Amino acid sequence: MITAALTALRLAALFATPLELYPDEAQYWLWSRTLDWGYYSKPPMIAWLIWGTTRIGGDAEPWLRLSAPLLHALTTLCVYGVGRRLYGAATGFAAAALYLLMPAVQLSSLVMATDAPLLAFLTLALLAYVELPHAAGRRRLGLAAGLGVAMGLAFLSKYAAIYGLIGIGLHLALSREARAAWTPATAALATGAGLLTLAPNLAWNAAHGFATVQHTAANAAWGGRQLFNFAELGDFVASQFGVFGPIPFAVLIGGTILLASRRRLRSQDVLLLCFTLPPLLIVTGQSFISRANANWSGAGYAPGAILVAAWLLRWRAKGWFIAALATQAAVAIVFLACVLNPAFADKAGLANAFKRAKGWEQMTEAIAERALREPKGSLDAVVVDDRFLFNAAAYYGRDYFGLDGEPPLRMWVRETHPQNQAETTAPLTAAHGRRVLVASLDEVYQAEVMNDFRSVSSREIVGVRLDRKRKRTAGLFIAEGFAPAPRDPVSGKPIPRRP
Template sequence: MLLITAALTLVRLVALFATPLELYPDEAQYWLWSRTLDWGYYSKPPMVAWQIWATTAIGGDAEPWVRLASPLLHAATTLCVYGIGRRLYGPAAGFAAAALYILMPAVQLSSLVAATDSSLLLFLALSLLAYVELPAAEGRRRLWLAAGFGAATGLAFLAKYAAVYALIGLALHLVISRQARTVWSLKTGALALGAFLLVLAPNLAWNAAHGFATVQHTAANAAWGGRKLFNFAELGDFIASQFGVFGPIPFAVLIGGTLLLAVRRRLQPADLLLLCFAIPPLLIVTVQSFISRANANWSGAGYVAGAILVAAWLIRWRARWWLTGALVLQAAVAVVFMACVLTPSFADTVGLSNAFKRGKGWEQLTEEIAGRALREPPGSLSAVVVDDRFMFNAAAYYGRDYFGKDREPPLKMWVREAHPQNQAETTEPLTAALGKRVLAVSLEPAYRAEMAADFRSVSPTEIISVRLDKKRKRKAELFIAEGFAPQPRDPVTGKPPIPRQP
């Protein structure tokens, strides 16, 4: 397992340094956070920024170093999966579970981007490893494992608040398993809780000092405001996506095996333990997709336990060919994905270009914007302002040597509504002092007239575009705007008034 993990991780590291794909805007935003270390940020806990700070401190700010932690974290998670599987079912199941995990399509993608899931899954795996080791431990070792469980769960919360599923899994297992309850004592419980709160306390304090911004953003993501209550299309899309991110055979085995063994009452204690950690994320997010919406990776907190269950069941059922088929299929998907990452034109050939469009064109578009700003007389622009958070994040990264440097205009964000709706609007809003004469950049056609209405005068619009592939372009509308004087926002909706048509 060590050899396989090392080999696949090496391949991923080579791909990181060889791919021409650019940072997508969320990655650029995490890089921005890493420039100022803190205990929390507008939309995420701090772990992703910390890991980017660590790797870029070593190698600089180029894309591979921004992403470098992800394949290393997934490699560590793979070894934890092996350890959990070995403890619960034996070395063969541990090996199969680790192989399924490291070849999982979601892990393939997550290993090559800077995102929150890589650290979340590692710390969830560490907490689960400590949990399954507890029953066999005695004396001081049991105390250390209890503290380790609490600390790892706290670190998972610092990665992503989806770590709450670990607490749900723990509570569920303690409720339904008498054997699980006998493992814990007042001392071990106090140690676990104390370690958890000690790790999480700085983030809680940061949230309290910032109006619980991250918690509110997470809750808003989960809400269904403005959407109809029952969304069969969203439900179907989410369920279908799980076959893609978890793997078609493993996901079918996970759902089918759970139903079959539950009906026949043949669940072993280890099965029950893992189901408590694997099923709640999947079930809760499935319900959320029905009443609102859900991204495919929102159930990711169950991937670790789910991979171990699938491997254990296939080995128990002696379904060698199904296990082999699952690994071969996921390895084939990994090869195709790697080919697309290394040669984006191959993605065009196989019809997958749409999946990679967010990693293209941002650098060139930023260069076009900076070039247009440079055509203005030196010192005449007070700012470059954009109306799209994706464009702001990408321009902040790819224009890091231009915007705000050597007397060049700073990059600012136009705030559309009465209150900030994202990190860029919160930390870098356009103000009257910087709105005297700006280069305005609009990626949202619906917002262009609204943004222009916030200025006393604007020039005719110029259009720039960057080709992403044979079918797609990314366009931006540019104009010079003077005298920033925002229109009053609607007191109920917070939105700007509808501009009058000329």
């Protein structure tokens, strides 16, 4: 009932919020227009989900995001199932409550991103894993196959699903009882089902030079950053208190150290730690040598919530459990208030957190209005130099760009090779570069864009107010004769022409 009620509240918030799409959400919507087995930066699951929900209700923002709260509801039920199997119904209920009110889940339930399907399928796989030792016959075979399919679907959502495999491998290595539950037949069935589910995406990657794998690896690389960044490390660790919840994360870290040092970890604790610690420790290390986003450790959120609930109940720390729920409920109320009324976020000093979900529709309208001032058919394209602007303009200009003789939307390619999906699928070429309208968000890039044309007009600046302190501006100008300047063979970046 609690899961259903909070999910219904989140669905209502989706349809009531005036916030626009994040540019990444707009990109996923673009992918959903052409279904495939893979895309430049992500596996295909998110595009499939958007395709399904927008076929039901249309392309408006809430329908695009519809599956996010539903997937987190599924994850919550799986958390309950795992907690009940390992510790009992009380722990399952407490863990579900902690997960449902986790700050990261609040955000992820109202934004269409890859974390929601990843966590749903990983937790479904974990549920199958903990149930399998207690099953026999056909049910055991069914659970093995289901585990493999769930892991395959998790990989189709986000390659961070690798943490699920690490957790299984680690637990099997540590637990003789866990190994005894598996037979060659169940292992082969789980492995075969997982590979069969994932095979089309592997084939797509092979046919496209392993584009998604390379992009994921590039995100994990340090990319020229200084090694051993204590500031990045501190920021990431602090962010985990924010996304997991301050009291639950403190209990998770403190409980792990305390129980491990005193050798009081139970077998169930060890199982869940095998799934919780690898993403947390690996991404913490990555933040130290490079960088890491707060949600990159998300694969450990669900098993971590179960551990925290189990330990608080075991220690009879009722007051701390209530304090954790109350704190996270308060955060949820404030977050929903900001989502429903962005002016409240401005007054509360939280406007910066929502700036990427504002102003894109107005900016797109300003660009389209400028293009309409040109004689019909005189523009070969509208060109942008920022992938966020491209994605947002493609969504909010979906009834204009490329329709009824209006110019299509194109992406200026800065380097020798494409660096994102927009540059890959809609690059500006000579065929669309005779006469274009350029919309540039980045003043640094504007000079480089101009350098790629034989002539350009004077700039017109348009601005969109995001809140009391912030404004998004773009420079608009007509450019003619697309003739890209040479790119540096090492860096791939434009070489300035000599005057």
